[in-house]
Amino acid sequence: MIIYHGSNITVENPNLDLSRKNLDFGAGFYTTGNKDQAVDFAHKVMIRKGQKNQSVSVYDFDIDAAKSVLGILQFSAPDRLWLDFVHQNRQGTYTGKSYDLIIGPVANDDVFTTLIVYEQGILNIEQTLEALKVKKLYNQIVFKTEKALSLLKYVNSFEPDENSGPMEVAP
Numbered sequence: 174m175i176i177y178h179g180s181n182i183t184v185e186n187p188n189l190d191l192s193r194k195n196l197d198f199g200a201g202f203y204t205t206g207n208k209d210q211a212v213d214f215a216h217k218v219m220i221r222k223g224q225k226n227q228s229v230s231v232y233d234f235d236i237d238a239a240k241s242v243l244g245i246l247q248f249s250a251p252d253r254l255w256l257d258f259v260h261q262n263r264q265g266t267y268t269g270k271s272y273d274l275i276i277g278p279v280a281n282d283d284v285f286t287t288l289i290v291y292e293q294g295i296l297n298i299e300q301t302l303e304a305l306k307v308k309k310l311y312n313q314i315v316f317k318t319e320k321a322l323s324l325l326k327y328v329n330s331f332e333p334d335e336n337s338g339p340m341e342v343a344p
Contacts (some may be wrong), residue, residue: 175328176204176314177233179215181224183330187322198275201260201315202322204232205279210311212333227333233326234314239274243321246270248277251305253298260292273321279313 175218178184187202205211208229210321215227239245248255262265291301297311 174206174234174236176206176234176325177208177211178186178202178204178210178230178232179218179233180228180230181211181215181219181222181226183228184230185327185330187316187325189319189322192300195263195265197259197262197313198277198315199317200266201275201317202325203279204234204314204316204325205312206314207311210279221249228330229333230330235237235326238322239321243273243318244271245274245276245322246272247275251278251302253302256288256291256298256301256317258290261293263288271314271317273318275315275317277313281312 184202189200189202189304192200192202196203205214212227215229219225219227246258248258258267260268261269287296287301287304290296290297296304316325318319
C-alpha cells in the first residue's frame with residue numbers, strides 16, 4: 174500500500190527520537206493512506222514552524238507482511254476504546270501494552286475541537302461519541318518502533334502546490 178507523511182521537509186529516513194509524545198497514538202512516525210490529508214498536514218506543519226517549505230514523503234508499506242511480524246493495534250472506528258486510548262495518549266497517561274504499529278482514525282480540526290471539549294469535561298463519553306459520528310475522520314498509520322520502520326520503504330516526495338492549504342470538508 175502507498176502511504177504518505179506531510180511535513181515541512183522530506184523524510185527519507187524517519188527518526189522516532191524526533192516524534193512528539195502527546196499525540197493521538199503517542200510518540201511515533203505518523204503516516205496516512207490519504208494523500209489529501211498528508212498535503213493538508215504538510216501545510217499546517219509549514220505554518221506552525223514558520224517555514225516556507227512543505228513536502229509530502231511517499232512510502233510503500235506491505236501491511237500484510239507487517240501483520241505477520243509486528244504487534245499491531247487497529248481501531249476500525251472512533252469508538253469508546255479509541256476515545257479512551259487517544260485521551261490517555263494526549264494526556265500522557267497511557268500505560269498499557271506497547272505496539273509496533275497503530276492504525277486508526279485521526280481527527281480533523283472539527284474532531285480535535287470535540288476531543289478538547291471532552292478532555293475539559295464539558296461532554297461526557299456518550300455525548301462525545303455521538304458528536305464524532307457526524308464528523309469526517311481520516312486514517313493514520315503510526316510507526317512506533319524501529320522494527321516497524323524497517324518495513325517502510327521510501328519511494329519519493331513531492332512539494333504540494335504553494336497555495337495548498339487546509340482541506341475544505343463538506344458538511
